[in-house]
Amino acid sequence: MATRKGVSLSVFISFLLQFVLQVSGEFPICGVLSSRPNASTTFTEKHCIVYFNSITTLVDSEESAVYYPVSDALEWNVCNQDEPPPSSIEDHYIFLSMENNCSALDQANRVQDMGGAGTLMVMEKLQSLEMKTEGYNITLAFVDNSSYVKIMNSGDEVTVGLYLPKDSPIHLSLIVIWFLAMFSVVVGAYWSGTVRHELYRVQHEQEGEHRDVAREPVLPHEETSINMTVRSILGFVVLMCIMLLCLYFLYSYLVYIIIGMFCLASAIATYCCLDPLVSRMPCGTTRTPYFNIYIVRGTLMVRQILLLIFAFGLSITWVVLRKEPWAWILQDILGIMFSINVLKMIRLPSLKICTFLLCGLVIYDIFFVFITPLLTSDGKSIMVEVAKGGPSQEQMPMVLKVPNFDYELSKICDLQENYNLLGFGDILIPGLLVSFVHSFDLQAGTPCRLYFLINIIGYGSGLVTTFIALWLMSFAQPALLYLVPFTLIPTFVTAAARGEFMAMWRGDSDKLQLPSLRSGGGKEA
Known part of the structure; x- marks a missing residue:
């Protein structure tokens, strides 16, 4: 019951905020113009248009579109009441120029008063528009000049129809993103929990041995978890806010630094993720001579050198070819490796720290997705603009991206929305909780x-809820708003029911009191 209440509250807040953001309806959206050379053919050519849904209503399929002949009236000064209109205006779509003295809304209104079916305003290039549309109820769409030329040259009896393709709630691209995210969290959290439990076991055995410290010095070893406090969590969230604002205002400069950092980090992650597999190979075991290059020292096997070349080659290939249509495949491969490696390396010490981190970043996510459009001059979300790249030709690589394989509008209009995106934070932040509960499972012998199973199911369900909200509201969603309640609340409820809440809340301070380690079960795990 607690889980349902948490999710219902999240969805309610999301819908409420979305209503506040979209109620004005003064920003255009994309649609499709379908043209036929003549009435006797079923062949159609598709063109992208933009229109205001607050004044123009389009049907949701090509089959339902009503086709009317078109009339070229670019030379007609519709703003001059004394200038006679073209002879063919009634029940025609009229091409008009944006260069006339009066507004596009006034031109379209006059065309409609004369019996025209609608107005198609010709622009040099489709771009963002902002108009006060209150009080109008007209058919008005904007097309670029190249589409206008193609339509007028396609035949003497050309007809056109307007429609907005209905978006299916189930996208193949969303299914692919779901599996990629689930794979990253499952593999990364499983690996992280196993490594952490092994470190606990080794530490427990060493503390149980009677060592002669003078004769046998203790070698440095990997920490079981990072040392974090609630204050450091707050500082981290503030730092995230500052970084996002810097990216928003200085995107065209900082994006290349982010690309370089991602290239290096993903190459190292690819090596770290594949090294356990490569180390099982029976060949390539010849070692290089000992080397000492600044902080890099030691020896490498031939197979490790080949793996390094492959890892950096994969990353460099993505950098060079990142604007190719298929480059999203390389980016997702590198992103999965990066996410798994981060989950393996960063291990939070307790449920308390996990809770404060997740809740802090939910607030951060909601603010920068939903609240910032109310504060920015163009009414756009800072988070969404940074994720999509804004006006820049470069896109932030810190996302999983999959093209909309089955959405007609995104293909015709060549939208940036042609890709569905899931930020690495929506994988890593819940993944840190899943990693922690998996290590707790191994320690406590649940x-x-x-806990691991419940969180994986919760994470998958949270992603599905995010996709449903995305479809219902047609607006980018802060995924953590759904992922955190679906993972954190079931963890709380299960831990309380099993009487393990305080042990999980305190985390590392109780690690040696758990029955699995006291009984020696850690070796088997």
């Missing part, structure tokens, strides 16, 4: 790794 049956069937109960």
